[in-house]
Amino acid sequence: MLPIEVQRAATLKPKPSSEGLGFGKYFTDHMFRMDYSPERGWHQARILPHGPLGLDPGAAVLHYAQAVFDGSKIFRGKDGQLRAFRIDDHCKRLAASADRLAMAVVPPEVAREAIEALVKLEADWVPNAPGTSLYVRPVVIASEAFLGVRPADKYIFFVILSPVGSYFAGGAETVRIWVEQEHTRAAPGGLGGAKAAANYAAGLKASVEAKKRGYAQVLWLDALEHQYIEEVGTMNLFVRIGDEIITPPLDGTFLPGITRESVLTLLRDWGMKVSERKLAISELREAHKKGELREVFGTGTAAVISPVGGLGFQDGELRIGDGKVGEVSQRLYETVTGIQNGTLPDRHGWMSLIK
Numbered sequence: 532m533l534p535i536e537v538q539r540a541a542t543l544k545p546k547p548s549s550e551g552l553g554f555g556k557y558f559t560d561h562m563f564r565m566d567y568s569p570e571r572g573w574h575q576a577r578i579l580p581h582g583p584l585g586l587d588p589g590a591a592v593l594h595y596a597q598a599v600f601d602g603s604k605i606f607r608g609k610d611g612q613l614r615a616f617r618i619d620d621h622c623k624r625l626a627a628s629a630d631r632l633a634m635a636v637v638p639p640e641v642a643r644e645a646i647e648a649l650v651k652l653e654a655d656w657v658p659n660a661p662g663t664s665l666y667v668r669p670v671v672i673a674s675e676a677f678l679g680v681r682p683a684d685k686y687i688f689f690v691i692l693s694p695v696g697s698y699f700a701g702g703a704e705t706v707r708i709w710v711e712q713e714h715t716r717a718a719p720g721g722l723g724g725a726k727a728a729a730n731y732a733a734g735l736k737a738s739v740e741a742k743k744r745g746y747a748q749v750l751w752l753d754a755l756e757h758q759y760i761e762e763v764g765t766m767n768l769f770v771r772i773g774d775e776i777i778t779p780p781l782d783g784t785f786l787p788g789i790t791r792e793s794v795l796t797l798l799r800d801w802g803m804k805v806s807e808r809k810l811a812i813s814e815l816r817e818a819h820k821k822g823e824l825r826e827v828f829g830t831g832t833a834a835v836i837s838p839v840g841g842l843g844f845q846d847g848e849l850r851i852g853d854g855k856v857g858e859v860s861q862r863l864y865e866t867v868t869g870i871q872n873g874t875l876p877d878r879h880g881w882m883s884l885i886k
């Protein structure tokens with residue numbers, strides 16, 4: 532067991548009501564922090580009041596973007612118990628992301644202990660209204676003050692927590708998505724397969740432009756040919772054509788989503804025809820012409836399933852199905868959230884108790 536020093540906040544913040552939680556607006560009272568140096572490795576694990584990190588302005592992260600993160604959720608079940616969703620997979624992915632950016636890697640079991648210790652201390656912050664949860668954000672940044680270009684030799688690993696609401700608050704709704712034909716997010720051989728902060732910076736401009744056009748997010752196409760679908764916003768993408776459910780194969784240009792993997796597992800459990808294959812935008816448009824484009828949805832920790840009702844192109848908009856939430860999207864949303872809040876059986880061992 533990792534020795535964790537605990538320094539409690541002198542005053543606690545009032546807890547927000549579950550109605551207005553939104554996503555990522557509120558932070559709990561405490562955070563976890565641990566530091567890395569070549570001599571000491573990861574050291575000084577501590578829980579302290581949520582607050583500034585005290586970075587030197589020369590810190591490598593501020594210049595060369597050595598920063599990776601992850602995001603997972605803790606749920607309060609009907610029985611009052613706290614459960615994490617696929618926490619080991621999230622901790623392993625954080626390690627893989629750090630490795631891709633030549634950063635010090637937090638061993639997954641250490642990250643898990645850190646998260647569990649912090650969540651236990653902040654247990655009162657886990658909301659219990661339907662659709663709410665405690666979002667866990669572990670982050671690793673390069674903290675060494677040095678302007679030469681090489682991997683930094685000092686790092687900070689911290690974990691912050693945020694109580695979050697349901698994306699489906701007023702009932703499930705579809706979003707309209709802009710198909711981005713100009714900007715790209717990640718190229719083959721690049722950082723797309725890591726949860727790197729830099730990938731988000733690369734996507735912001737296109738998402739602002741999509742919003743100006745009246746679209747909620749961007750559908751990203753591949754960087755080489757601008758043909759094949761990759762992701763939607765910061766979610767993995769699924770398309771249902773006839774009875775085939777298609778998602779692009781993991782090729783390193785987008786993140787191996789844990790929701791994506793869970794959805795693939797459920798669809799296969801249900802005996803549905805699932806393909807991990809390339810899907811060109813021309814094939815999607817062709818399917819729409821024939822009336823076979825039935826559903827499009829994104830998958831990710833924050834929204835779980837985000838059904839798409841329309842796809843915007845320079846020459847007009849394609850309506851997906853009848854523009855409402857499709858049956859597979861609905862069933863997946865209910866099943867994943869049911870497993871998460873403990874109302875459905877957890878057949879794949881995705882949930883772990885935090886006690």
Ligand SMILES: *Cc1c(COP(=O)(O)O)cnc(C)c1O
Pocket residue numbers: 602726730762764765766767785786787788789790791830831832833
């Ligand atoms: C986090 C993320 C996802 C979704 O991954 P989950 O593990 O399902 O939350 C998809 N794409 C990108 C770019 C992401 O950063």
